[in-house]
Amino acid sequence: MLLEIPQLFSKAEVAQLRAKLDEEPWIDGNQTSGEMAATRKRNQQLDKDNPVAIDLGQLVMDRLMAHPLFVSAALPLQFYPPLFNRYEGGETFGYHIDNAIRSTAEGLVRTDLSTTLFLSEPDSYQGGELVIQDTFGTQAVKLAAGSAILYPSTSLHQVTPVTQGERTAAFMWLQSMVRDxxxxxxxxxxxxxxxxxxxxxxxxxxxxxxxxxxxxxxxxxxxx
Incomplete structure (x- = not known):
């Protein structure tokens, strides 16, 4: 199932999030990649231990858990905390499937579902579509800033090259109460x-x- 969670954050709230994110140092996005994914990934990311990223990630999780549509569809049990990435200057992440298990300070998380929260307006960059292949076919997703997409972590997916402008987003995985x-x-x-x-x-x-x-x-x- 592919599901849009619209207007998770307002335009004003997105601007506040971006102002905080843009002040932080960005590093090589392969910090959280598996060995195979690293060969296909070229992007930037906030350090997962960055205090601003941790605080904003908690805000994103709180907002998702307060959204009835998200809770109804995901039936979330536990999260791998949100991370923040950026693509520009031709950066891309080729087709891949996310790692099945992620480790957190609290223990292991099985990645049943993935969520991307878009933090750049779609007309502010070229390329950068999240392309997802699954039983529902191939879907190219490029949502308004503040909206999120929920999809199975088992899906083959990619982020196409950003050829102009800048694509900033939050991404996260979660384990559902219902595996199937x-x-x-x-x-x-x-x-x-x-x-x-x-x-x-x-x-x-x-x-x-x-x-x-x-x-x-x-x-x-x-x-x-």
């Missing part, structure tokens, strides 16, 4: 249907029944 993509998708569709029925003042007993089915499926499929 198909099960997550069914739970998301069921939850969205329940919310739509609730908003339309549908029969309360039917909403009650569907909500019970949702929670019993989540109980059956979750890994808690």
């Amino acid at each position: 993509e198909g099960q997550r998708r069914m739970l998301f569709q069921l939850d969205q249907s329940i919310q739509a029925l609730t908003a339309s003042n549908a029969e309360q007993q039917e909403i009650f029944n569907l909500t019970g089915i949702y929670h019993n499926l989540l109980r059956r499929w979750s890994e808690l």
